[in-house]
Amino acid sequence: MVSKTVETPRVTTIAVAIQDWPGHRAGQHVDVRLTAPDGYQTERSYSIGSAPEDAYVSLTVERLDDGEVSPYLVDELRPGDEIELRGPVGGYFAWDNELGGPLFLVAGGSGLVPFRSMLRHHRASGSRVPVRLLCSARSLELLIYREELIKLAADDLVDVSVTLTREAPDDWRGYRGRIDPALLAGCRHGCFGA
Amino acid sequence: MAVSRGFVGRRPTDSARVPPGQYVTRDFPVLSAGPTPYTPLDTWDFTVRGLVNRPVSWSWQAFRALPHENITVDIHCVTKWTKLDTTWSGVSLDTLLDAAPTQASHALAFCDGGYTTNVPLADLRGGKAWVVDEYDGQPLDPEHGGPARLLVPHLYFWKSAKWIRGLELRQADQPGFWEMFGYHNYGDPWKEQRYQGD
Amino acid sequence: MQPLDGNAIAGVMHDLFARDLTTMGYQCTGCGKTGVVAEMAVYASGPGTVARCRDCDTILLMLSERRGMYCLDAPGMTHPILPLA
Numbered sequence: 001m002v003s004k005t006v007e008t009p010r011v012t013t014i015a016v017a018i019q020d021w022p023g024h025r026a027g028q029h030v031d032v033r034l035t036a037p038d039g040y041q042t043e044r045s046y047s048i049g050s051a052p053e054d055a056y057v058s059l060t061v062e063r064l065d066d067g068e069v070s071p072y073l074v075d076e077l078r079p080g081d082e083i084e085l086r087g088p089v090g091g092y093f094a095w096d097n098e099l100g101g102p103l104f105l106v107a108g109g110s111g112l113v114p115f116r117s118m119l120r121h122h123r124a125s126g127s128r129v130p131v132r133l134l135c136s137a138r139s140l141e142l143l144i145y146r147e148e149l150i151k152l153a154a155d156d157l158v159d160v161s162v163t164l165t166r167e168a169p170d171d172w173r174g175y176r177g178r179i180d181p182a183l184l185a186g187c188r189h190g191c192f193g194a
Numbered sequence: 195m196a197v198s199r200g201f202v203g204r205r206p207t208d209s210a211r212v213p214p215g216q217y218v219t220r221d222f223p224v225l226s227a228g229p230t231p232y233t234p235l236d237t238w239d240f241t242v243r244g245l246v247n248r249p250v251s252w253s254w255q256a257f258r259a260l261p262h263e264n265i266t267v268d269i270h271c272v273t274k275w276t277k278l279d280t281t282w283s284g285v286s287l288d289t290l291l292d293a294a295p296t297q298a299s300h301a302l303a304f305c306d307g308g309y310t311t312n313v314p315l316a317d318l319r320g321g322k323a324w325v326v327d328e329y330d331g332q333p334l335d336p337e338h339g340g341p342a343r344l345l346v347p348h349l350y351f352w353k354s355a356k357w358i359r360g361l362e363l364r365q366a367d368q369p370g371f372w373e374m375f376g377y378h379n380y381g382d383p384w385k386e387q388r389y390q391g392d
Numbered sequence: 393m394q395p396l397d398g399n400a401i402a403g404v405m406h407d408l409f410a411r412d413l414t415t416m417g418y419q420c421t422g423c424g425k426t427g428v429v430a431e432m433a434v435y436a437s438g439p440g441t442v443a444r445c446r447d448c449d450t451i452l453l454m455l456s457e458r459r460g461m462y463c464l465d466a467p468g469m470t471h472p473i474l475p476l477a
């Protein structure tokens with residue numbers, strides 16, 4: 001593990017340097033396996049949040065209080081530690097430049113992680129397809145990748161919409177409430193000139 | 195295999211109350227092999243059928259009117275968690291089986307959602323098993339098997355079938371859902387009977 | 393409880409078959425729906441993992457690990473179709 005980035009109070013991104021990494025496609029995930037000194041093992045799946053072009057593979061992990069793996073990754077793991085990964089896996093929920101577009105991406109909470117990989121890949125590969133991202137978070141503070149999303153949205157091809165489900169700032173001009181068919185319809189309207 | 199520095203994981207709890215290989219949890223994990231069924235109470239019934247003179251059924255109202263017992267027991271899930279001192283309210287299987295005299299030796303519990311599990315009748319009698327409709331003083335939550343589930347706390351918890359609708363009494367044992375897929379036919383947590391052959 | 397999707401079994405399936413199976417096509421024996429493994433509704437919290445049809449809840453795949461062996465059953469899916477890896 002190379003570095004840790006705190007995204008929100010409960011969510012941390014860990015970047016890992018992997019020898020002989022075969023490369024991944026945006027949207028794929030890995031299984032993280034932990035082994036205790038007595039041989040006890042457990043594993044969980046995490047989406048890859050970095051683009052294939054990035055120097056390190058990064059995983060964004062939400063800490064679950066009653067979890068077994070996520071508290072270890074968020075609280076205990078330090079730079080220099082080794083972790084065991086299986087993957088990358090999952091070829092269905094993946095996007096690369098050759099697949100074209102347009103893309104309409106909808107995510108809630110940590111479901112945003114594989115989309116960051118796609119958005120970064122979109123930029124790094126110079127893709128010209130339009131992308132619309134709709135993501136929900138309980139509050140603006142709990143939206144992961146906030147700064148990066150703002151930067152990515154500066155691209156004319158990338159449209160980022162956020163809906164806040166619990167609290168919103170007084171001057172909030174984005175969507176409110178959970179993603180439902182009505183919100184989706186409103187968001188799709190005007191999308192890609194439709 | 196590289197050891198993950200600082201990782202211990204969930205350790206089995208060493209206690210005379212906790213079966214081998216189990217760890218104690220304070221929350222109540224929801225285990226499910228399918229979507230949660232929601233059966234309206236006015237169409238719900240509990241039926242004892244199979245090797246009986248005639249099947250016996252209780253409507254929800256009739257079931258609620260049966261004598262209920264308060265039960266405090268430890269429960270042990272084959273996925274290795276144990277929860278101590280869980281409190282339930284329900285009807286003893288003795289009460290339900292007394293209404294349906296039988297020569298059968300086994301029961302197959304059947305449930306909304308298609309789940310089944312098999313238990314020897316002797317394990318359902320003698321104050322060892324209940325059909326419960328309350329947990330912790332509240333109506334049993336659908337996620338935990340409501341409106342009613344089987345409670346057989348001396349066996350692994352998959353035997354305590356959620357969303358139970360009745361028992362089919364049989365002369366011959368018939369494996370249920372997990373038992374057919376290689377889980378132990380009897381499931382005694384103290385003997386760690388997790389899988390076939392244990 | 394809300395099921396996961398078929399990506400949740402991608403790692404195990406990759407271990408077993410040494411290739412990505414999330415794009416494997418199938419037909420449901422319950423309702424005839426065709427789909428790919430990634431779209432299945434996966435219930436992973438029980439003693440074993442159960443993958444069901446999203447339309448009719450038919451059990452398509454069951455998977456469990458016991459004592460170092462994987463046990464796989466496919467009671468409800470026919471016509472598996474694999475794209476070339």
Ligand SMILES: [Zn+2]
Nearest residue numbers: 420423445448
């Ligand atoms: Zn179907």
